[in-house]
Amino acid sequence: MKKLILGLSAFCLIAFTACKEDASKKVNEENVVVAAERDANSSKFPQIVFTETEHDFGTIESKQNVETVFEYKNTGEAPLVITNIASSCGCTVPQDWSKAPLAPGESGKFTVKFNGSGANNVTKTITVSSNTAKGKEMVRIKAFVKPDPNSPMKPTLATPQIQS
Template identity: 65%
Template sequence: MKKVILGLSTLCLVAFTSCKNDNAAKKIEEANVTAAAVRDAVSSNFPVITFNETTHDFGEIEANKSVETVFSYTNTGDAPLVITNIATTCGCTVPQDWSREPLAVGETGKFTVKYNGSGKGKVSKSLTLTANTEKGKEVVKITAFVKTDDAAISAAIK
C-alpha cells in the first residue's frame, strides 16, 4: 500500500511540476517568422520544362535496326532546371548526352534517345525524367512500328 501511495505521489509531483505557464507564442522570434516567409515565397518558384515534342514516332522500322532521336527542351519556369536522371521502361531504349548542370531560365537543352528496334508490331517506350520541377517527374515517349522479316523468321524456325 505504501508503494502505491508513494507511486501516486511521485506521479502527481511530476505532473504538476511539468505544467508551466510559459506561452509557446512568446518564444517565437519575429526574425525567424520573416526568414520563413521569405524562404516559403522563394520555394514556390519552380522550373518548368517545355519540350518541343513529348512523343516521337519513328514510323516503320526494320526489326533490330537502331534508330535515334533528340528531344529538345526549354526551361520556361522561374528557377534553374536540374535533370538528375532519365529512366526508361526497358534496356532497349537508352537516353544519353543530357546535362546534369543547372539550366538557367530561358535556356534550352537536349538529350538523345537510342532505340535498338527490338520487339514487333507497334511499340511504345516511356522515358521518365527526374528533375526539380513542381511534379518532380516528366515523361516523354517514343513509338515505332517494328516490321519483322517473315523470311528470316521462317528460316530461324526451320
C-alpha cells in the first residue's frame, strides 16, 4: 500500500511540475479587448420615448374608421429593435413600423387604425415589444363612440309590479 501511495505522489509531482508554463502567456490580448468592450456595452439599453402615449379621437360615429400615428425616438445608448406591436383587441390594428434597428437619437413611427366598434367610452391598449430594459411599452387610444341608431335595442329588465 505504501508503494502505491508513494507511486501516485511521484506521478502527481511530475505531472504538476511539467505544466510550469505561465498561463498568462496563453491569453490573447485581442480577445481581452473584445470581451471588455462587450461587457461595457451590456449595461447599455435603448430607451423609447413617445411624443404622446395616449391619443383621443374625441366623439366618433359607430363603425367609423379612424387612425392615428404614434411617433417615438430612441433616447438610449444602444440600437432599438421593435419585435412586435399588438393591440388589446381585433378592432384596433397597429401597422407600418420599421423592423430595422433604430440607432440612438433616431425616430420612428407606427400607425394605429380603429374601426369604431363598441359604444360610449372606449379605450384600447397597444403594447410595443422591444429590446428596452422594460421590454414592453404601452400606448392607448380612446374615443367616445356614439351608439348605432340602427342596431337592435337590447331588452331592458322591467321592474315587476306588485299588486295588492
